[in-house]
Amino acid sequence: MAIHYRRIADYLRHALAGRGMEQLARLQPDHGPAPQRVPGGSALTADVIAARWALPNLPASARDVIADEAALREREAYAHNIEHFIGTARVPVGLAGPLRVNGAHALGDYYVPLATTEAALVASYSRGALLITEAGGCSCAVLNEGVTRAPGFAFETLGDAVAFVAWASMSFAAFKAVAAETTKYGELVDMQLTVEGNHVHAQFEFMTGDAAGQNMVTIATEAICHYVIDQSPVHPRYWFVEANMSGDKKATTHSFMTVRGKKVSAEVTVPATLIETRLHTTARGMADYARMSVLGGVMSGSIGVHGHYANGLAALFIACGQDAACVAEATVGVTRFEELDDGALYAAVTLPNLIVGTVGGGTHLPTQKACLDILGLSGPGHARAFAEVAASLALAGELSIIGALTAGHFTRAHQRLARGTPASPRST
């Protein structure tokens, strides 16, 4: 977050809107009367929506597009997914594929719906998906799963913290039973305990079925905490249901090193001829890129090393009703490229934090369910297959971008598509 002192003049020009230090006078509390609150809570009646649009300074032109007829017609669909509803944002959806996945759960050729506003994204992922498909598809498997909640307990002394940990370690079965009363889909499967002086951090790990499960694990963990407060022989001075060791909504090394949601690996071997005809480069060149860029990642301090998982995953998450905030944590992992003796390319991605679901959250909303239906993965029984498709999509994206960077085409694709030049055959 540091700034070089020679840049401060620039910084002041921008930070202070070019008006010099007097601009700083604006950075003061203003105790004048506040405007009206947003009325109606989670209510969705036409009247309440209209009242919201009557708030000061909301332009009518915005209302026309956000609260259009379609949005108002389907508004009841959003009853349990939003508060202060004023309409819908519309994000264009493109299809990437076909993407052949030979997975433990996902099997077949998928057209993957991606919701994005970024030019060239769908074209690039589609190019990678086709390459995988022509190579016979990618092998893929969910390797682990779990979602963590991490309460913290503050005791008087280290001795009390140790005594608590001793008790808690013998109470796992009881915690499991307490958790089970709060959810029929979630299951407490593991527990880690960290003593830091007189503090104890617990990490409760749950299986969450076909749901992403963050609310489920919060509710279950709160129940466990209340059991702890009732039953523990040593009482904490204070406690919190989450003390920031769960990796919720952020990239953390802890989640990267264990699992958050689903961990999935996907691999493909692409023959030399395909590399040449489709990507216009060689496995050697791509391996050279990989070697340099892995160290580039290391020298930039990334968590894991990869190219751009976020592009595909954000678009997939928005299309399919996943929690888009989880892009923060889902987009870590490891990409590995190797040149094989016959000039083929071995490529693998491993994403340990795919926090996804096919039930709950936004998965039942109109267009979100439709996107899952395009994949054939809506509803119970499909979360693992969806995670495998997500990892396969990430693999497609890595192949395409690293191919483009190696062949020197990276910039041109963006330039052309973002500026509207007609597509050449190759990139679609």
Added chain:
Amino acid sequence: MAIHYRRIADYLRHALAGRGMEQLARLQPDHGPAPQRVPGGSALTADVIAARWALPNLPASARDVIADEAALREREAYAHNIEHFIGTARVPVGLAGPLRVNGAHALGDYYVPLATTEAALVASYSRGALLITEAGGCSCAVLNEGVTRAPGFAFETLGDAVAFVAWASMSFAAFKAVAAETTKYGELVDMQLTVEGNHVHAQFEFMTGDAAGQNMVTIATEAICHYVIDQSPVHPRYWFVEANMSGDKKATTHSFMTVRGKKVSAEVTVPATLIETRLHTTARGMADYARMSVLGGVMSGSIGVHGHYANGLAALFIACGQDAACVAEATVGVTRFEELDDGALYAAVTLPNLIVGTVGGGTHLPTQKACLDILGLSGPGHARAFAEVAASLALAGELSIIGALTAGHFTRAHQRLARGTPASPRST
């Protein structure tokens, strides 16, 4: 990414879909014929869209909601933002606020449009926004800005790498001129060079005006690279326009420690009485939480330490046409809470990687522009104000969630809103 050996049985049950090792036979290439490609590239005619929906296994029910009349009507709006277009995904939008911002660029009371499918999110951010507003608003300033592209050059020897660096360091003005020919909004403002054996990684940093600017900096950097290849007295064996030191689409310590997009700090002092009446807790309790959770963050290996920036930022980005993939990098920073002598709470957030814009990308699309219009921040001249609103929103979210965790209300809010219990006055 490791799995405890005792968990492997679970893992196999899930990874292999409960069918044992024979399931692994599925993880093999399938060289059968591939299905049809997605037709039409970036074309948007009704015929092409219909041809896409005629691809195998795309359900008609999905077409009805995704390619509804409204989507088809406005399809031309998406011409330069998507390929393989099949319709739109609709995400409900709620208003959080009013949020009073006393910033160097943003000034006034904002109703912030958030597009999310997660229950309780808008309510929680709205609660925090109101708290800030009642406290007189938050002070806020853009502190730095810049967007990086990071090419890599491979030489024969360390000696060549050093010679190249010597030349490059004296060529900054020329690089700046070359970059200037590719863009009227972007400006090369800084350069870092890293020698790693016979490799050199460059980090070119640009100002990008009111655009997020990732394409702009790629095009400018490619031009610089071509100049390098033409002019450098030492020639690289090979080079790439990006070798993974830019932090593009991922959380990195490098971007956290410098800037990516805009760096913004926002602060507020909340009097004890407001903490008590609005959050039902105390500054002492919140400071206790902060102390424990900062170390929780440290022990989970997060980049920076904060609560849940991603919730608000992902929703804001989707609503306002930002690149949702940048949630990966934007959601790092530092939250600090202190109890003051009079029982008030000092709270500050600093987000160094707010890669946002008010022109370019998805900002001109129908609903996205409408959301920016609600903020009064659409188009040129508003990117810094938008970044300040984003940071202020993050501060609102931290206050609300940490208040809820400290008061013990965190779980209940989620439980109630996600399950549809009528809202109580307090949370709205």
Added chain:
Amino acid sequence: MAIHYRRIADYLRHALAGRGMEQLARLQPDHGPAPQRVPGGSALTADVIAARWALPNLPASARDVIADEAALREREAYAHNIEHFIGTARVPVGLAGPLRVNGAHALGDYYVPLATTEAALVASYSRGALLITEAGGCSCAVLNEGVTRAPGFAFETLGDAVAFVAWASMSFAAFKAVAAETTKYGELVDMQLTVEGNHVHAQFEFMTGDAAGQNMVTIATEAICHYVIDQSPVHPRYWFVEANMSGDKKATTHSFMTVRGKKVSAEVTVPATLIETRLHTTARGMADYARMSVLGGVMSGSIGVHGHYANGLAALFIACGQDAACVAEATVGVTRFEELDDGALYAAVTLPNLIVGTVGGGTHLPTQKACLDILGLSGPGHARAFAEVAASLALAGELSIIGALTAGHFTRAHQRLARGTPASPRST
């Protein structure tokens, strides 16, 4: 590792010894004849030592002090600890203390021998030790232990990797038995398996008794690997006994998050009067420091957050025959300071990577054993107590330096002692 382009001129001046680019001509292979090898391997006879000193350009003056009479007399003591022996380096030893430890294993008042060449170090740790002692001593406990070796196995496919992991997870008992045949002190206690594409990384965790144990775990792991190669139903293409996931000789987030050697917490509560009379500051001031410096650590990207564990631990390790290279990994952890309601200070340190022993390595050498004897902790049965003393020493150092930084005395202590001004009463 990056350099700002404006600094390149400086860099060239220094990198190239001020002689400009022609200096780069030196960076070329020189295939001239090599001088003589160092004779005699691990032999320690007087003749062999003399032959080593007869190598080209070794100054007689160096021989006089390094191969002095004392060194030659005790040379046989070093027979299994060094190769190419030429004498001894002598490091001055000072005593810090008394340090009162109320630990699960260490109990009593310790005078801690520290071998260092850094002025003010012993004085500073001694000041902290006295403060702890006057406060009634610190509470302390070993909380976990284990040493990891991490082989890697490369398979043909992800399917093979999964099949291997399934087999390995059921072979833990066999691995344990194989390991047990190689060591009577070591015990395989845990195993983690990481699938990354067609690679599998294993982390074998051992208890190592009173030895630091790195060689023990390497030998045991190699035996396990050979068993794997013999018995696994799936054969790796190649494998390595260590593939860099063990955290050996380096600070890693993985070791920080689990354990490497011993994990120990130590805490003390220091009354307000002692803070004032001994440190000339207040608990409030020290807590202010802690809050700012924890974020300073976060913003500098440290693993854990603390002040300067390395100062005390390096000196303790050298004095007591520990592996000084392990300073790299041992010096991570978490320091926490809190002001209590009565103005007292609560301080705790937690060090999860104290890789120490009281048998094996250098612990039996003359002065090294003597230093352990000063602590009463030489030989079997004392490793955990030694680890508790090490953590308590780290706590002493944190109290002293943070006290000095808060009181504004930090610089003066170093200035005075390093420049030979007579000591004032306070700092000793």
Added chain:
Amino acid sequence: MAIHYRRIADYLRHALAGRGMEQLARLQPDHGPAPQRVPGGSALTADVIAARWALPNLPASARDVIADEAALREREAYAHNIEHFIGTARVPVGLAGPLRVNGAHALGDYYVPLATTEAALVASYSRGALLITEAGGCSCAVLNEGVTRAPGFAFETLGDAVAFVAWASMSFAAFKAVAAETTKYGELVDMQLTVEGNHVHAQFEFMTGDAAGQNMVTIATEAICHYVIDQSPVHPRYWFVEANMSGDKKATTHSFMTVRGKKVSAEVTVPATLIETRLHTTARGMADYARMSVLGGVMSGSIGVHGHYANGLAALFIACGQDAACVAEATVGVTRFEELDDGALYAAVTLPNLIVGTVGGGTHLPTQKACLDILGLSGPGHARAFAEVAASLALAGELSIIGALTAGHFTRAHQRLARGTPASPRST
């Protein structure tokens, strides 16, 4: 730092010395009388030393070896390097080499003195050094240098923090002048400023000549801080001369990404025949190892990626009077191995945090100066050459260990040397 709940029973057995929870009763303050303080401060008279040995429970046997005649004779040499002196610790020294360095500053064949108690270490580094020498030596250059001190300033508001930063950015010349008054060798060369809410962290970077320079930069920074307090138009509520952003005595990503001490790269190309005859493996095998182990490092969360820099550097630092605590920060960097087309191996190391000196600290002590004299690098004018030798040594160690791991010899070397089996020709 977390512990799996199933391991808690083990943990309790060990943590509580096998005596169950009642052992926790020991973790309580003991307010009994404290034993005597260590007398005499930094005095070195025979009487004072004797008084120290008369402290309770110091064994006479320890005194005999630590305070031997030689130690007492040279005790005055340690007058400004230790307090509470009681004698010397003796660490055996072995020679690694010859090591041919073709550096910008170091040029020639070096026998490198290493002080260590770890068997096989000198033999392994010597093997790598010989390999480099037979390959024509390694190319090497200092690439950057600087040592940072990082004070922190707490203001009332963000506005004040911004105003301060504006002033400070224009005061660099004044700060430089203030610093120059405190030191004739040190020079303030750069400054970074970080605003985090109402806090400002400064990073002052100095050139320190031939000294490691930590005390020099502390004294200079304190002077700057006093100037700040006198002159700044905005006054901090409180400030600290170091707020934990300097990376002093700890591995940090910030220092890794910039420089701390000297940054040095060293590279060598080893022909296929040498790889085969000396390391009994192939460049292909070593490149396979490198690819897997780089990802192993990434998955373990190391800062940079390398094998075991700490082994050689700790031994070199102890021998040559460097600050051994700096092993914590010096042992980060990047190792890269590539197979070339002709079967040769390209190997490079880059270490950005070599905080070393040839004057000051322990460099003038008897054996420490003698070790520097063996290298011909004692006293002014040699710090950069010493840093280049250190990096070359690190390269030697990487070649040797990765060769051994690839050839499958790693374990055997340790087994044989640590247990006293006669050396085979190959390993020396």
